[in-house]
Amino acid sequence: MSAKHFINDPTRLVTSALRATALTNPSIAFDEENKIIYRRPGHASQVSIVSGGGSGHEPSFAAFVGAGLLAGAVAGTIFASPSAEQVRRCILQRVESEKGVLVVVMNYTGDVLNFGMAVEKAKASGLEVEMVVVGDDTGVGRKKGGKVGRRGIAGTVLVQKIAGALAAKGATLKQVHKVAQLTASNIVSIGASLSHVHVPGRSLPEPSNEDLKESEVEIGMGIHNEPGSERRTEDLPGLVKIMLAHLLDSSDEDRNFLDVSPNDETVLLVNNLGGVSVLELGGITNEVVEQLEKDWNIKPVRVLAGAYMTSLNGLGFSISLLRITDTGLGNGNSMLSLLDAPAEATGWSAAISTTTWQTKSSATRQNDSGDFKEFEPSNLQLDPVLTRKALKSALAKVIAAEPDITNYDTIVGDGDCGIGLKRGAEAILKMLDRTKPVDDAIIFIHNIIQVVETSMDGTSGAIYAIFLNALAHGLRVQSPESPSPATVQVWSNALQSSLDALSKYTPARPGDRTLVDALYPFIGTLSKTGDVKSAAQAAEAGARGTRGMRASLGRTVYVGGEGWQGVPDPGAHGLAEFLVGLSEGLE
Template identity: 45%
Template sequence: MSIQSKHFLNTPESLVLDSLQGLVTQNPHLSLDAQNKVVYLTSRDRSKVALICGGGSGHEPAHAGFVGKGILAAAVCGNVFASPNPSQVKRGIELVENDKGLSLSVIIIVKNYTGDVLNFGLAKEQYAAQHPEKADRARFLIVGDDVAVSKSQGKIVGRRGLAGTVLVYKIAGALAERGGSLDQVYNVADWVSKNVATIGVGLEHCHVPGTAATQSHLSDSEIEIGMGIHNEPGNRRLSPVPPLGELVKQLLENVMSTTDTERSFVPFKGKGDRVVLLVNNLGGMSELELGGLVGEATKGLQKRGATVERVIAGTFMTSLNMPGFSLTVLLLPDGQAGAPTATEILELLDDTPNAPGWKWSAGSTPGQPSEEATTRNQAATTEGTLKIKAEDPKAFISAVQRACEALVKEEPEITRMDNIAGDGDCGLTLKDGAQAVLREVEAGRISGDDIVGSLIAISRVAEEQMGGTSGALYSIFFAALAQGFQLNNPNHSTQANLNLWTASLTSALTKLYTYTRARPPSRTLVDPLDAFITTVSDKKDLVVAIQAAADAALQTRDLEAKAGRSAYVEGDRLRTERVPDPGAWGVRTILDAFRV
């Protein structure tokens, strides 16, 4: 894989401050001390406990995005992946003092990284030395929730702080907003930090703006488990990349193991646990993938016998643009002495804050993943149609299978073409359709003994499995071809000869043209399709017609795009790249499999 090393910025040096200024511009209830890179709540009830956090930038929305009523009073930001200095932190403390500066009540929460612990800790101690009367009103909490760091490995330094830190912010911040005392807020924050566990996984590392572009250290078939949020390597790699459900199963075992003495940090029971799930995007994962991950992680916890009381998902603590995610599980209290109740934790979690980085959550127990209650008859409806056999049923079905297999094999090349000439999905769309047709063949719903029924089945596959423009065009064409076999068969022949094929193909093309304006030469799939049908109708020679289609597909590389996906692509690029139209290449691939 390649590492994304391009960024939108003025300069790498100004990026952090530019970002913070944008944050406060968008959120007028926040203010910025630009010199010290401190974002703070402009107006707050200063009789309440103030939470301060911070660390290196590059983890947005953490930390500044969680400043707001109900979570943090201030966040102190360093440069990318670099802790702020003690002077910055002291300024953050000063900004959250009450109006008279006499009754400081502050909790400083940092992730367990050496720079953050030292710099924030030094600032606290310096502040206490200068204001001894306030020394007992400032608390310090270190969060380490990373289960990838074993107990032996982290014997001295401890575990790294990851996205579980955000749950500490949220729950403690909500209690502070409710008016909890310094001891109450600190004790809840401390309890949460001791009962939360996180593991991260990435497809690749991120790139730090202003640094040289780097090469990937993972192959296309590898992922890395246990990655930190500062580009630290993980504790193991997996190859090939497992299906998401299997990957999630492994990650949850890492987080919730009751037998791994090196990683059993949280007292999970194995069955009957009540938990909160946080699914965190590390910066470069799509919302589409995130949705699938939420479903798999919820099901995975339920399969382990846990009751999932809340699911929170989104982008909370990133590693710049890292393509990856982390799973965090918070074990809710179970009546332990001195612990808050599960109801209290959930209520604090559900309180709605006014902080830009906190994502909406339902505030209720998630629903069970539903399955379709009714079953659908997968067989294509062919009642009332005449059964027409291929002249050689075995040869016909073999050709269909070869065509599908060729599309699957050609997918990377068609995708490459479509990344230049379109939106990049043509290869995968055709592959999905081809694989679905192969399944229909295996199930006996497509065969050489029933051409009409097979064409109807292929039309349905194109409609349901392909989607988009290609799926609609293929579905219309094959449905029209099935019609053609019946309308152009006045003698009710039960065998598909060449004349019936050519008449049906011609009528199907005519029908297709009522739904698309594309006409050859147009740099679309109709170019080779039209060439094939016209030639086979004229020459009555299948091999010659297939070659005509192949020539027409190749010629699309020099055509001006008049219709289809390529019409939206800048013309000079198409002329420079000289790639054939991917849809046309797909038709060529299918027809080439029917050479005899």
């Protein structure tokens, strides 16, 4: 776990984070003394939904306060329930109570007792108040849960959203309470994590046998570092398979809390516990959806993915499934329409409307006419056998040089230059093997352009694509009226015009420690001598000359580290290798 934080004082952290929540939504206010976030007065009277719990689960619950969702949220310290007095003040003094209040709380002893005490106090004072306790975690089975029951985790937010939307439509407390309870009864969830989390302000615990090993994942870990049901060494597909079985396997008597059939409409929530990158959460979501359909014949009608209920910066995720059930209040008040209803709360990130979901459009734009587009031929001819031989020689040289290029780029950049060049070289070789030899210089170049543009990314990929497109144009403007060989002079002229075009998009010039330190001398020497071998040697010398050269462009400018003085620019070295290989192939 990471024990480094920007704010190490937990009290200051909670207070300042709640203050920021109010800053990002002008419709809500912050009672700092009682750590309550609540809707400002002035909106139409409705049932108020109140929730809360320990801090550390953001955006739950403070950032869910707003029109169409919660009326108030009460925060405790990190991972600890707020007091009954805090909750009582929220119910009696901070939210609209004329039409009643529904309290939604997760099934943790401290939360249930403190929120429950506040509910009873509010009832004793004459208010209409009801409470729903959400326990959706199948990581805790019947045997282990005992009388306490299942913990509440991310599925809770679906209960809050549906209840909040129904309240906003003017439903009675009895109706809102019934639908919230119905929703809670139709949700199952399970989480998994690669590591425990560290609470700011606490000392780092001593290493112990309880710590997760590097290769282990804990299945069913709670959102407060509580132990899970088991530890496994699994890849993502294997992990998701186990998690879905815990949710859906009807033969598991200890965990079969909800029967979901392929005929049921379901909502899938893939929740980030805080420390998973958005990129990786996307990959996880895709894996879950694919396995649901393949192994369980379940196709969710809604898929929500993001950080809804976190565990500080927990390196894990949870899966929740909601079985859509008739609310008995008509189509306009179905679980799906209530889930889709807009909410003006900064923590609710599901932005897709009911209409968009129901359209189920499968239309795409398909304008491809094959892997390699046809281009208007020219009258510039080349020897296809010799050209392919030379190009393959050059590409082989680049592939062989990949380890050196990668090593150089690891020292001066981010280490991807060699891999990118190798990927492009291998893709061009594959194209050469799949396509018939051509004797038209422009079509030959365009076939290479198609590969470069799709297989090479980053800065160098863009530079090569611009240069090659300009090279094709430079050849085309020299195309004669009748078929003629593409001479060295023709190529030299086209290369020079490509260099001119490239200079419009990058300020790189010789001496800046970039690939142009090899490109400029190659083109300049070729223009003067007409000799490819001499030009390649000049490129090689230019690349060597970048050793010890201080960069003024590219990532090397701001990447720290030692050793850059002793290595050439990776891009220049890679290009020089290509050009040397090209000259050898023409011999």
